[in-house]
Amino acid sequence: MSVSAPHRPAEIADPRTAGPHVPDDEGRTDRTHRARRAGRAHRTLSRLGPGDREVLWLYLLTRVGIWTTAGVVGWLFRSDGNARRPASPLAPWQQWDWTHYMHIARDGYFPGQAGPWTAGWDNREAFFPGFPLTLRAVHTVVPDWAAAGALISFLAGGVAVLALARIARLRLPDQDAGRRTVFFFLLSPCAVFLAAGYTEALFLALALPAWLAAQRQNWRAASVLACLACSVRVTGLFLVAALVLHFVLTARGRAWRAAPWLCLPALAPALYSWYLQTRTGDWMAWKHAQERGWYRDFHAPWEAWANTWEAAFHHTQPTGYALMWQAELLAMLIGVVLIAVLVRGRRWPEALYIALTLWALGTSYWYTSVPRSTLLWWPLWTALAAWSLRRPRLQSAYLYVVGPLGITVALTFLTGRWAG
Known part of the structure; x- marks a missing residue:
């Protein structure tokens, strides 16, 4: 309490005659809470070690590079060759799947009672709701849809590279393992999709921390993050399968009490399926939409390979599409080799994750988006980092070849052509 002047009520202290201020309990408590919050913030920042900061610096440099490329595209590759003004820096990013995500976020899945029964339907229910819901939420703060999508991918990508680097450091003994892994990842051929308003960055920002939590036996966190990842992409279900196998192989004693948590990730796809059933x-409905719009009806693996081979090499498609189907075949082969490497190293959960991914992508009419899917194969990037530690020239060869x-794929996508 303050010291009051004579003949005045104690609660009306005269500042001219009051003694030194003594903080009351409420003020002391408030300052204590602020100090604790500041301490927590400081501890959070201090957890970013030198390796983490180096990874984030590498990430920021590559973001500058990719956005510079997008800006150049706006100047050099205008659809109107006589244009006197460059396109908006955001215009090159509004391609392909982005329009589906934006339409879902803006209008919902079935606007105006439209749906699969409507002529010319865009089959938007093929896309899981996690990214569109996030986009709609960010749009309340960022009015431009494309800017909102770019912001989501930018922030999510930063989380993803930090988690990837920490996974690598757990896996590999070398202190440079995190930086090397992120180097290979950020310079991968389809890295442009980490900056686009697509699902890859957001999925990795959830899936990689989930895997990292599982390595540390934190099954509650792993399950919650995997549940969120399942709301973004169906690939989340393959992650869950890998988590369950990892749990079975590593759980001991009381750890089995956490087993029920591994049922949680099924909630996201179950709720989405229930919503589609009601409409x-x-x-x-999401699977049937993929079949209608993207030829993802089931075919034997050899049939899918044959159909993709024909599109790639038999001159039945325009050259741009044929080249991309050649990339699909190459990515599928890389995936098969990766499974063999993981099996040889007895890394069964990661092998299961890649195998399920390849089965899903390799049993359609033809391959679609296999190169882009390589971004989600974290064992590939840690394997390349491990290989480069034994063969130092590999890193230079990767950079120059x-x-x-990666620049070619970026230009292909940013100019509106099919890529990845």
């Missing part, structure tokens, strides 16, 4: 009467391929 369309079809529990698997694969780097230009």
Whole structure:
């Protein structure tokens, strides 16, 4: 309490005659809470070690590079060759799947009672709701849809590279393992999709921390993060399968009490299927939409390979599409080799994750988006980092050979052509 002047009520202290201020309990408590919050913030920042900061610096440099490329595209590759003004820096990013995500976020899945029964339907229910819901939420703060999508991918990508680097450091003994892994990842041929308003960055920002939590036996965190990842992409279900196998192989004693948590990730796809059933009467409406719009009906693996080979090499498609189907075949082969490497190293959960991914992508009419899916194969990037530790020249070869391929894919996508 303050010291009051004579003949005044104690609660009306005269500042001219009051003694030194003594903080009351409420003020002391408030300052204590602020100090604790500041301490927590400081501890959070201090957890970013030198390796983490180096990884984030590498990430920021590559973001500058990819956005510079997008800006150049706006100047050099205008659809109107006589244009006197460059396109908006965001215009090159509004391609392909982005329009589906934006339409879902803006209008919902079935606007105006439209749906699969409507002529010219865009099959938007093929896309899981996690990214569109996030986009709609961010749009309340960022009015431009494309800017909102770019912001989501930018922030999510930063989380993803930090988690990837920490996974690598757990896996590999070398202190440079995190930086090397992120180097290979950020210069991969399809890295442009980490900056686009697509699902890859957001999925990895959830899936990689989930895997990292599982390595540390934190099954509650792993399950919650995997549940969120399942709301973004169906690939989350393959992650869950890997988590369950990892749990079975590593759980001991009381750790089995956490087993029920591994049922949680099924909630996200179950809720989405229930929602679609209430609107369309079809529990698997998302799968049937993929079949209608992207030829993802089931075919034997050898049939899918043959159909993709024909599109790639038999001159039945325009050259741009044929080249991308050649990339699909190459990515599938890389995936098969990766499974063999993981099996040889007895890394069964990661092998299961890659195998399920390849089965899903390799049993359609033809391969679609296999190269882009390589971004989600974290064992590939840690394997390349491990290999480069034994073969130092590999890193330079990757930079000079694969780097230009990444620029080519980026230009292909940013100019509106099919890529990845």
